[in-house]
Amino acid sequence: MPKEIIFPEKNSFVLGSYDDAPLQPDEIRGPTVATLISQGTELGWADGDAFPIRPGYAAIFRVEEIGPEVTGIRKGDLRFCMGYHRQTQQHPAIYTLPVPEGMAPERALLARLMGVSMTTLMTTRARPGDKVVICGAGPVGILAAHNFAIGGYEVSVVEPDPLRREQVQKSGIAAVHSAMPLDDPDYQGKVALVVDCSGHEAAVLDGCKIVRKMGEVVLVGVPWRQYANLSAHEVLNAVFFNFVSLRSGWEWEIPVRSRDFVWEELLEGYNNAPHDSFGGFERALKWLNAGHVNTEGLVTTVRPDDPSTVYARIRSREIAEPFIAYDWESL
Structure with a gap:
């Protein structure tokens, strides 16, 4: 069975097992390459009161399965998503983005953190x-x-x-x-x-x-x-x-995806929003790919097999680099 990181109770971090859900027609699925740790958010969750928590902020995965309604995506493509810290990712294709060719997965993950303040920029x-x-x-x-x-x-x-x-x-x-x-x-x-x-x-x-x-x-x-x-x-x-x-x-404050008004889909909702979250992520991926942000020496990877040690090191600030990613291919 595939593995995922779980916070079962306050300040407890374990690697557990899970089952993939059946693939829906609009979804894609594949093995996770890397996931991003949002240090402050995840430690804040661990210090909270609502458990269990399945943490995660962003993921890069390689497409292996494609639902019959999905077009424009091929097996082997690397995709960006907002995903859990787990060994596989499964999402509606509309909530994923292509990783620019040649971009390191650990660098592509940073688009998620850029999105946090992208709303203010918008x-x-x-x-x-x-x-x-x-x-x-x-x-x-x-x-x-x-x-x-x-x-x-x-x-x-x-x-x-x-x-x-x-x-x-x-x-x-x-x-x-x-x-x-x-x-x-x-x-x-x-x-x-x-x-x-x-x-x-x-x-x-x-x-x-x-x-x-x-x-x-x-x-x-x-x-x-x-x-x-x-x-x-x-x-x-x-x-x-x-x-x-x-x-x-x-x-x-902005929608995850913009949706135009369509009379036949009126009751399904619309927002006519000029900006959306995934548009911000897409913009961030372009900026990162163009080399606008120098991340040399600022990104590190850790193995996900001992999450308790990882979060203890983050809390004690033993990891100097500001950007930390789990390497799921190391399992």
Whole structure:
């Protein structure tokens, strides 16, 4: 039987067995090559209360079986999907994307993390050429910085950890600060958008203090726990007197797939959305394939046969690289 990673209870990580479901006419299936670990999210799930959890964020798999309604996909193709940490992937074809020819699976996985902040790029009022500050240079923050840099914004990153500052600079982002440059006249009142990828209250407050009038502070990082002893009044004061637009950066603000209005399909629902999540993933794959993000030395792979050790190493920050992928071909 194929294997998958399961969180059966709080802070417990095991490799269990499962059965593949019958293949549906619109689905494709095949062995997993690699899956991406979303470190903060998965540790947040492990610290939660709802179990069991089958974690996973993104997967690359090789197509072996194709449903009769699927067209344009061949056996042997590598496909990107939002999949569990498991030995096989099975998804409706519409919820998969082709991996560009020659791209390493571990690199292609990063398109999923780029998608987290891609929604903010699609919805912000800031325009190319504006100053954008990213708070936090973890996996999501590094790629958020590149999303906006590729989009033509003047991007800076704030990160207190020296290793992470070094990593984001190595990836190609030059302007990096150890703290929010509140007293720098080049920044104070001139930042159009702060994207918080840290989930830290103090970073959000600093963002509200530095943005220009009517500027945006978008919360992309999940506030898994309290980090600072700040009052709500401090944030409210900064938001009110600086005319700040403080909002969620929930990536699912846009639909997973756009669907046009069709009269005959009216009751099945439609959104007429100009942007969707998979459009963002597709864009990210193109940018990664074009070499816009330098990931050399920033990606590592681990075996999935001992997940307890993997997550313990992540929690203790023994793994230096920001991007970690399970290598399912190593089983």
